Amino acid sequence: MATTTVTSPAARLHDRSPEPRGPALFVGRARELETIHRSFEEGARLISVLGPGGMGKTCLARQFARSTCVLPSGLLDLSSAASLDELLACVADGLGIELPRNAGEGEVCRRLAAALRALGPCLVILDNFERLVRFAADTVERWLAEAPEVSFLVTSREPLGLGEEVRLLLGPWSVEEGVAFFAARARALLAGGELADSDRAIVAQLVERVDGIPLALELAAARLPVLSPAEILDRVRRRFELLRCGRRDVPRRHATLHAALDWSWDLLDEGQRLAFLQCSVFSSRFSLEAAEAVLDLGDGQAPLDVLQSLVEKSLVVRASAPGEPARFTLFETMREYAAAKLADSPARARALARHAGYFAGFADACAADAWGERARASVEALAGELPNLLDVVRRAEGHPDEAARIAVALEPLLYTRGPFGRSLGLLDTVVHALDRVKDPALAAQTLVVRAAIRRVSGRVADAEEDLGRAAALLGARGTPALEARIFHLRGNLARDQLRVGDALELFTAAIARAREARDARTLAHALTDRATVRYDTLVEDPGAAEALAIAVAAKDLRMTATVSVNRALMPWVFGAVAEACAHVERALPTLREVADRELEGVARIVLGSGLACAGDLPRAEAELREAGRIAHTLGRHFFLPMALSFLGLILLWGPGRRGEARAALAEALSLGPAGGPAIIARVGLGTLAADDDDLAQAEAELELGRRELGTYPEPNVAFCVEVLEGLIALARARQRASAGDVTSAGELRRVVSRRVEAWLEPWAGPGRPARLRGDPRLGALGALLTGPIVLRALAEADAGHPRARGDVDPPAPPAGPAPPETPLPAADLTVGPGGRWFRAGAAEEVDLSTRQVFRRLLGALLEHHRAGHEDALTVETLIAAAWPGERISGSAARNRLHNAVATLRSLGLRALVVTDQGGYRLRRGANVVCAPDPDPHDGARQDRSPVAASGGAGAPRAPVTRRR
Incomplete structure (x- = not known):
């Protein structure tokens, strides 16, 4: 929207306002526009829009004049002025005033004040005032006093320091604003081309990498005709090479990001330059105390004073809220610029040494308080300075003592x-x-x-x-x-x-x-x-x-x-x-x-299993799942297998949870070395096998459990193995009863008498825990964890008849006719999209949606099978596929793979996963079918991942309307 036409000299002011440079596009900044508008309405007459180069100060001022300001307005570009004479000449030219020759500076200022007063109510934008700040008192302050109806909007990299000045610090774009701008530039540069959703995610990363600086994003978007967003993101590591612009209508200082920063660098004195360069050794926020220890200005200047001047020049940013201890930072773009200038200077090594010495001393002080009533404050202090502390650790070769x-x-x-x-x-x-x-x-x-x-x-x-x-x-x-x-x-x-x-x-x-x-x-x-x-x-x-x-x-x-x-x-x-x-x-x-x-995770395992023993299964499950989540957050913690193995046993207690129980137990078995959790997991998998009348598999799990028990003879774990022995004996008797053995009822009772009832008696002996005593809420932990399984088996034995296989509740009758389904071809193995599930033959589906190790392992076997290779996949190849990026010793890795393959076989692939020449492969000739993705409108099969996706953009901002 054009600014209002006014009569001369205001018309002259308007006529001399340069047309907007850069793209005819303005994104976001609604809050900043509202702040400027409100400040003028409340009586302010001088507002300075402050920020580093490339932050969009000029664009914001132009947008305010075009869309929000109701007064006649004009913009005076002062970027070419460096002295008071040049400043006055620029303003006179903008107002269309011919100054008398040989007039003194005082006379010129007086004439300009009179010309401004003649304008009446208007807004004058003084653009790029940073090189002229020292003349503000002689010019702007005088004009405010002598032209009371004129308001000034100034753009500058540092404040003017006048009493009437209202300061607006312009920060970077948000990710949403940056993506919106980039998408608009893509439409303009690529003839209506739209960013794909995947590209938007990449552009969001790009916005963060360039600190949301509008100029950097404009220069990056200029590469769209030849580079994809992904290629731009990859090359932004060399940002000062990439972010150049070939357009002729852009000021030289904005033609490259480096030039924009050079403009700010040229405005610094020697002390400020030295401080700015040394600030680059901080990769994150830093305190005033740290700055005073690291910055060496050499000439007696106080770091506080110089740091304040850098903040005012928008090269250093205060990163703490008002009222909090002062902390400072540099935008990454600024830090890289300063670090590049410091790289070849001997001052860099000295600054890094001071940095390492200060933070090592800080860490020593925290360590001295790491015990007692200050322990928590000590840890929080370390957490607050963690990025700087880790910087020293990463430079251990240069500063080994401080790093240690x-x-x-x-x-x-x-x-x-x-x-x-x-x-x-x-x-x-x-x-x-x-x-x-x-x-x-x-x-x-x-x-x-x-x-x-x-x-x-x-x-x-x-x-x-x-x-x-x-x-x-x-x-x-x-x-x-x-x-x-x-x-x-x-x-x-x-x-x-x-x-x-x-x-x-x-x-x-x-x-x-x-x-x-x-x-x-x-x-x-x-x-x-x-x-x-x-x-x-x-x-x-x-x-x-x-x-x-x-x-x-x-x-x-x-x-x-x-x-x-x-x-x-x-x-x-x-x-x-x-x-x-x-x-x-x-x-x-x-x-x-x-x-x-770490300790919270252990505590939740104790609480979860204890609640299960008391019969509170829903809360027990929630506690054990939270323990598992904590373990994943910490990074494959040693207590994760324990949480999963206990969870698997608890899931066996209720109906309809067989698949979840099997998956939890299998993951526990795959995660680490043999021990108590592995034995408990084998007991659970053996119990499932016995329930399925797969006694060969149950016996195999029992044998492995016994073998590991020889190394880890903890009494409760031993009791779990004993329970599995009894359940297998019951299953054998049940099978014979199902086959019509006339002695089956008597044999079931003898099995109960010999094994199950023995579990219900006190366990005498020094230092031995008590047994179940007939109540699942009493007795040793091992008995309690397996107690419901035992009591269920006892009830079935008492009934004298075989148990119906499966524990899935019968489905409710359909509400209406089911839609026709496309049948899959008969297959030895059917695998769902992305390996999220599989089905061996006509067996039930096995859910792998949250079991990444097994998905990767099965995926490697499938890919090898599809390629028609005759040889097997080597152990090393499968380890790398199942646990990418992990470093683990050879024997431990082979044991882990052996457990994972054994688990896949126990989940239904025993006849399909074969050992060959020391490696593994799928059986030759096996018919493998990959199921198609379900109809997105059909909710019958969804990804079973327990973590629901969330997110999405917020509501769009309301457009800024012009106020009349």
């Missing part, structure tokens, strides 16, 4: 919040530089930290290796505190593997060393952990009470919650589930408060 100090201090944060994959990658970087760390004790501490994270990631052998290296580094110089820590970690590794005797001995040694070192923190941990392995008594170890007293005296919330969870474990094992759940429920609010995700 930070790695040690970060342990409570890395351990409790994960993700462990990233944590281990960072620790690996530090460990690779340990040969350059001067202090052997510091190097040993770093290895202990990595061992702790490796342990909770399920990498038992690697954790043991780290502890061995740490002990070797210490040698005879070892300190009792660090030795206590090593003994404690080794005790936890033994406990994880159910080597109860070894764990008890190691925890006892840790307690002795910790007392010698007066290390209250390790002492409390070792005391409470030792209490969890006291299988030799039904009385709680007094160390648990001592640990709680230590934690309470230190006012350490996390340690207090840790003691509560550990105090729940022994009642949980021995069947006092109400007591165990009470301990856990007291601890959970604190664990959430201190954000200890």
Whole structure:
């Protein structure tokens, strides 16, 4: 919409306003336009639109004049002016005033003020004022006083510093605004071409990569005639090469992103330039204290003053809210520009050294507060500075001692919040530089930290290796505190593997060393952990009470919650589930408060299985699923198989959950080394096989469980194996009864008498937990987890007849005639779209929608089968396909693959997945059919993923209307 025509000299002002440059397109900025309008309506007469180059200040000012402002308006481009004379000449030319020769600056300012006063009510836009700020008091301030009906809208990279000035800082576009702009440019440049939905997702990433800077997006969009959005995104890493413009109607300073920043660079003095360059060593937000430690200006300038000037010039951004401690940052585009200028300067190495030294000292201070009432604040402080701390860790080769100090201090944060994959990658970087760390004790501490994270990631052998290296580094110089820590970690590794005797001995040694070192923190941990392995008594170890007293005296919330969870474990094992759940429920609010995700996951497993024993199956399932979600968030945590195996057993209790139970048990079996969770998972899969009268498979699972039980003889796990033995015996008797054996009823009763009833009697003996005692809410944990299965089998044996196969509730009759279906051809194996399910022959469908390992494994076998290869897929190929990107030792990887293949066979592919020449393949000649995607309008089969997709763009913004 054109601005209102006015008479001279206002008409002259309007006539000299340049036409809008750039695309005839304005996106977003509704809030900013409303702010300008409201400020003028409330009486403001000078508004400065501030922001770095390329942020769209001029476009916003033009749009306000065209669409919102009701006054006559004109724009004066001051980009060519650098002195007061040139400023006055530009304004005079814009107003059509011929200045007298040899007139002084005062006289010229007076004449211009009179000309402005003659305009009456109008808006004057002074564009690109940043190089003229020092003249604002002599010009703009005087004109405000002498032309009271004129308002000024100024665009500048720094404020004018006048009393009447209202400042509007113009930030970057939102992702939605950036995508909308890019789509509009695509339509203009590609003759009506529209961005595909997939391209919009790519453009959203592009907007984030260029910090939402409008000029950067305009220059990127200019590449659309020759590059796709994906190619532009890929090349934006070299943004200063890519973001150039060949258009002739664009000012030179906006022709490239680099030129736009050069314009700002030229406005800085030497101190500001030095500070701006050194700020680039911060890759994220930084505090004023950090800036004062890292910035070395050399000439006595205060970093605070220079930093403030950079904020005012829009090169550094204040990233904290008003009232919060000051934190600053650079847009990534600015940081890259400054880093490139600093790269070849010796000042860079000195700045990085100061950066590493400051943050290592910060980490040391946090580590000193990591125990006691300041423990939570210490972890939160580390989390607040994590990006800067990790920058030092990534530069471990250059600053090994500082990186090791930070790695040690970060342990409570890395351990409790994960993700462990990233944590281990960072620790690996530090460990690779340990040969350059001067202090052997510091190097040993770093290895202990990595061992702790490796342990909770399920990498038992690697954790043991780290502890061995740490002990070797210490040698005879070892300190009792660090030795206590090593003994404690080794005790936890033994406990994880159910080597109860070894764990008890190691925890006892840790307690002795910790007392010698007066290390209250390790002492409390070792005391409470030792209490969890006291299988030799039904009385709680007094160390648990001592640990709680230590934690309470230190006012350490996390340690207090840790003691509560550990105090729940022994009642949980021995069947006092109400007591165990009470301990856990007291601890959970604190664990959430201190954000200890690792311990919260363990606590929810205890609570979930305990609730199941008490009969609250819906809540039990919810707790175990939440534990699994936490484990996934942390990064394949060692307690994930336990959560899944318990979940699988619980799903066996109710009808209609066979497929879900099988999938949970199979995933538990595929995730890690043998142990208690694997044995429990095999019991569940064996139970399913026995229910299906597949006694060969049930016997196979039983044999594997027995074999693993030899290494992990925990009493409750042993009881689960014993239950499976009895269920198989019952199934055999049931089969004979189904075949018409006249002695079947008597044999069923003898089986019940010999096995099932024996489970219901007290289990006598020192240190042995009580048994089921006829009630699924009492007795040992193993009995409780398998109790409903046992009682169901007992009821069937009492009835003396075979149980109907399957546990799926009968379907309700259809409401009307079913639509005709296209039958699939007869097949040995039918696979759903994307491998989300499969069906072997006429068997029931097996859901893999949430089981990525099995989907990838089956997909590799299918692809190999379709290609018609004669040889089998090698073990190495299948491991890489099923667990892409994971690093694991050869024997562990082969064991994991063996378990995964065994699980696929147990799910129905026993006759189809064959072993050949040390590898695996699908049976030659097998007829494999891929089911088509269902009709999108047919809800009969949807992806069974438990995570529902959500999202979508919000409602469109209301258009900005012109106010009259």
